[in-house]
Amino acid sequence: MSTPADPVTRPRVVVLALSYKLTTRVRSYVQDLVDAGVDIDLLVAENSSTEEAALDPRVRVHRVFEVEATDVPIRRIERGVLFTLPAKAFGKARSMTVGRPALKKVDAGLALTRRAQSRVSKGIHKKMFWPTFKVMRPLILSRRGQQRLAQLDLARADRIVAADQPSVPLAWRLSRRYPGVRTTTALDRKPYVGDK
Amino acid sequence: MTASERRPRLLYLAFYFPPSRASGVYRARATANHFARAGWDVTVFAAPLGFLYDVIGSTDEKLLDTVDPRITVERPELDTFRWEHELQNMSWFRGTMPTVSKKFFEWREAKQFPEQYVSWARSSVTKALKLHRREKFDAVLATGNPFSAFAAGWAIGKLAKIPYVIDYRDSWTLDLFKDEPAYPPEHPTWKWERRVIGKSAATVFVNNALRDWHADRYPQAADRMMVVPNGWDPDLLELPSAESVETTAPQRPLKFGYLGTVTTHQPVEEMAEAFRIARTHPDLAGSELNIFGHLGFFKHSHSSFLPRLGLDAAGQVDPATDAGLRLRGPVSKTEVSSVYADSDVLVFLAAGGRYVTSGKIFEYMATGRPIVSVHAPDIAAREVLEGYPLWFHADSLDPEKLAQSFIEAGQAAREAGPEVREAARRHADTFQRDTLLEPLETRMRAFVRPSTVQELSS
Numbered sequence: 001m002s003t004p005a006d007p008v009t010r011p012r013v014v015v016l017a018l019s020y021k022l023t024t025r026v027r028s029y030v031q032d033l034v035d036a037g038v039d040i041d042l043l044v045a046e047n048s049s050t051e052e053a054a055l056d057p058r059v060r061v062h063r064v065f066e067v068e069a070t071d072v073p074i075r076r077i078e079r080g081v082l083f084t085l086p087a088k089a090f091g092k093a094r095s096m097t098v099g100r101p102a103l104k105k106v107d108a109g110l111a112l113t114r115r116a117q118s119r120v121s122k123g124i125h126k127k128m129f130w131p132t133f134k135v136m137r138p139l140i141l142s143r144r145g146q147q148r149l150a151q152l153d154l155a156r157a158d159r160i161v162a163a164d165q166p167s168v169p170l171a172w173r174l175s176r177r178y179p180g181v182r183t184t185t186a187l188d189r190k191p192y193v194g195d196k
Numbered sequence: 197m198t199a200s201e202r203r204p205r206l207l208y209l210a211f212y213f214p215p216s217r218a219s220g221v222y223r224a225r226a227t228a229n230h231f232a233r234a235g236w237d238v239t240v241f242a243a244p245l246g247f248l249y250d251v252i253g254s255t256d257e258k259l260l261d262t263v264d265p266r267i268t269v270e271r272p273e274l275d276t277f278r279w280e281h282e283l284q285n286m287s288w289f290r291g292t293m294p295t296v297s298k299k300f301f302e303w304r305e306a307k308q309f310p311e312q313y314v315s316w317a318r319s320s321v322t323k324a325l326k327l328h329r330r331e332k333f334d335a336v337l338a339t340g341n342p343f344s345a346f347a348a349g350w351a352i353g354k355l356a357k358i359p360y361v362i363d364y365r366d367s368w369t370l371d372l373f374k375d376e377p378a379y380p381p382e383h384p385t386w387k388w389e390r391r392v393i394g395k396s397a398a399t400v401f402v403n404n405a406l407r408d409w410h411a412d413r414y415p416q417a418a419d420r421m422m423v424v425p426n427g428w429d430p431d432l433l434e435l436p437s438a439e440s441v442e443t444t445a446p447q448r449p450l451k452f453g454y455l456g457t458v459t460t461h462q463p464v465e466e467m468a469e470a471f472r473i474a475r476t477h478p479d480l481a482g483s484e485l486n487i488f489g490h491l492g493f494f495k496h497s498h499s500s501f502l503p504r505l506g507l508d509a510a511g512q513v514d515p516a517t518d519a520g521l522r523l524r525g526p527v528s529k530t531e532v533s534s535v536y537a538d539s540d541v542l543v544f545l546a547a548g549g550r551y552v553t554s555g556k557i558f559e560y561m562a563t564g565r566p567i568v569s570v571h572a573p574d575i576a577a578r579e580v581l582e583g584y585p586l587w588f589h590a591d592s593l594d595p596e597k598l599a600q601s602f603i604e605a606g607q608a609a610r611e612a613g614p615e616v617r618e619a620a621r622r623h624a625d626t627f628q629r630d631t632l633l634e635p636l637e638t639r640m641r642a643f644v645r646p647s648t649v650q651e652l653s654s
Contacts, residue, residue: 135296162283165294172291175283186281 011192012039014152014160016167018064018141020045022053026163029187034058036192041152043145045166046071062152064145072140078129082121090114142169149174157181203237204644205331207324207352209338209345211313213242214263217256217529219555220365224339225263226429226629227363227636231337232264234637239268239327241320241348251279256529262431272323275315277301309344310384317344317351324352334644335397336360343368346392359397359643361636363424370409372548373461393417397643400424400636403553403576424636425580427629428558434533435562449482450606452568453539455532456489456556461547463593464504467570470598472506472519477603479610485543488524488535536563540609541602544581546571553577561624564617566605570598580627586612586620 013033017026022044034040034056044050046065055061065071069079090110097107145167154160154174159182162171168185175183208231210224224240232238248255263269278301283291290297308314324333335358338349346362353360369389371378379385393399393414399421401407411418452471458464467485474480491502502511506519513522527535536542542560544567546552553576560567561584569581569589581587588605590597608616625631 135293138294139292160283165298168283168286168290168294169292172283172286175286175291179284183283184281185283 010037010039011158012041012156013192014041014043014149014154014157015163016043016145016161016171017049017163018043018045018138018145018166018170019164020049020068022050022055023164025187027053027055029161029163029189030059031056032189033192036189038192041157043148043167045141062148064141064148074133074136074140078125078133082125082129086114086117086121090117138166138169141166142173145170146173154178154181159184161185161187163187203235204334204641205237205239206231206640207327207333207336208238208240209317209320209336209348210240211243211316211339211342211345213240213269214259215245215255215257216243216248216252217254217259218252220339220341221259222429222432222555223363223365223426223629225259226427227337227339227633228267229262229264230630230633231637231640232266233630234641236637237268238264238266239270239333241270241272241323243316244271244274247274247276247279251276270323270327272316272319274313274319278312306384309347309388311342311344313342314344314347316342317348320345320348321351321355324348325355328352328356328358332356333358335640337363337640339363339365340368341366343388347388350392350395353395353397359640360395361398361400361640362392362396363400364406364410365402367406367551370406370551372551375549375551390414396420398422398636398639402426403551404579405551405576409551422635422639424632425627426553426555426558427627427632428562428624429629430562432529433536433559433562435536435564449484450480450540450609451538452483452485452541452543452602452606453535454485454487454489454543454545455527455535456545458487458489458491458505458545459547462545463547463570463572464545466593466595466598467543467545468504468506468519468521469595470570471521471602473595473599474602474606475520477599477606480603480606483520483606485519485521486524486539487521488527490526491523532559536565539563539565541566541568541605543567544569544571544577546575546577548572548575550574551576553580557581558624558627561620561627564620564624566608566612568598568601568605584620584623585616 015026015030030040030042040059041062042055042059043062043064046063046068048067049063050061069075090113094107094110094114097103097110100107155178160171160174160178162168162183162185171183171185174181208228210228212218212220213224213228214221228238228240280286305312305314309317324336327333333356336349336352338345338360340346340362349360349362352358369378369385393410394417396417397420399410399417401410401421401423402425404423407421407423411421471485475483487505502509505521506514506517507521507523508514511523536559542563542565544554544557544560546554549572557577557580561581564586566586566588567581567584569587570593571577572593573591581589586605586608588601588608590601592598
């Protein structure tokens, strides 16, 4: 997937877009730069981020995770505790009660408890876990993204562009590490495309 | 120095001030210059230069030279959080928690004033009080937008116990294109407007329609409301001399001109159709309507306008749909005079209804050229055009009627004698900025303590 950058002096821009999906705004920015002959490295969150994007093959795409939901331990643990383990436990319990007339009331109680547990788990996920994770996610991506970017020669990039909000912490860290490289949130085409 | 020797001090809050070349700058520049010439010690609080050069990027250094040298310009700080794109300049908090810091920033701004320039207004209050402690201001004049300048004027007036005047250069709570309130009833803007108008020593509007709309909403302050139309600036407009304004040679096709941005709100189709009809008249045979300006406010917006103007996708004349309109592109401020000089008739194409005056009309009148109106019949600009002898209007957007106005204006361009043109110029002279600003200066002079008035009147 990754091919080395051209050794000639083409301008090189590293675009960080760490939202779950690549937005039209970012895609068109990347395309405009590629069309103008800019060498582009695009870092996205996971495999599915670019699934529907139909990116130009000249764009070198890098990914922080294969699948974020399984690669981030806290998300794996949360899913296990709130959904997988209760599902297994209730499944096992009901396998012993279903179809036994003597345990009909116990089975009904288990089904009811399962529904209640499922509602509570979804509530915790939506109202508590997700808002907190949304704040923490950019920091997690920042740490893991740095490792991904270590293989790229960022010191020789012309600019690093944080194309969305979740990529700001990573870009901010890079701006400290590479003070000679312009690091910006502006999707400014002018230096490469001109005033067209 | 005794009190009687002291010039009255005016603090003028004008965010857009030279070298900015935003449209509102001309009124602010003229106001500051007028007060300085009238003997006031004027201090202007304007936008920081970094904001004008790096964020807005629309400046004109030459405009700075036209500011009276006696005026002191201060530039209170503006928090450029929302315009900051460089990661190197961002704090640890913003760089590490962008969502939280953005929410915090927006919450902090919203609780002070519902506008993005509130940090400038806050710095203005702090700076004004510091300067006031050193040497007292006699009055504050605030122009909006940004309307946080009104809030700053109110706060300075309250804390320094001096009168303040607010100048509605633009409309704030009234949507000029829909003729209806711009905010829902529960929006905090209303609370602020009630507050700033309620306590102001005077509230200034650019036309009577706007004054009346606000007077209806705030009847307790109606007697303190006044109108200062926009006018034109003789020092910025090089007019052809009266002698050179001659009738157009009968053999030459007429040149109609429109100067300004063409926007989606304007009756563009009606204008194109009317001009197409008018060109069939022998007096307008071969005439052209030259459009000097951008089509739309955005880079790609021109494509939607071209078919509406009877032009092809490249902006060239399409013989099948040609209405005589020609795109001449935008012109710089220095070329404006030559555009006026080269046009036989000026077309006043305007959007909006009864609250819109448009600053352009004053320059148009100053040229002494025939003017054709293409706009809604009840537009506020009527009140300044009434009495202009070379004004041609259909009082309708019906293309047939508009075409008749084009024909009459074309005939006037060929036939109007020097007396009529001089009368047109005389009418325009009543709208010179200095003339229009006099009542405001007189009114504000009345607020000044008697000891300083002595110096002014001597």
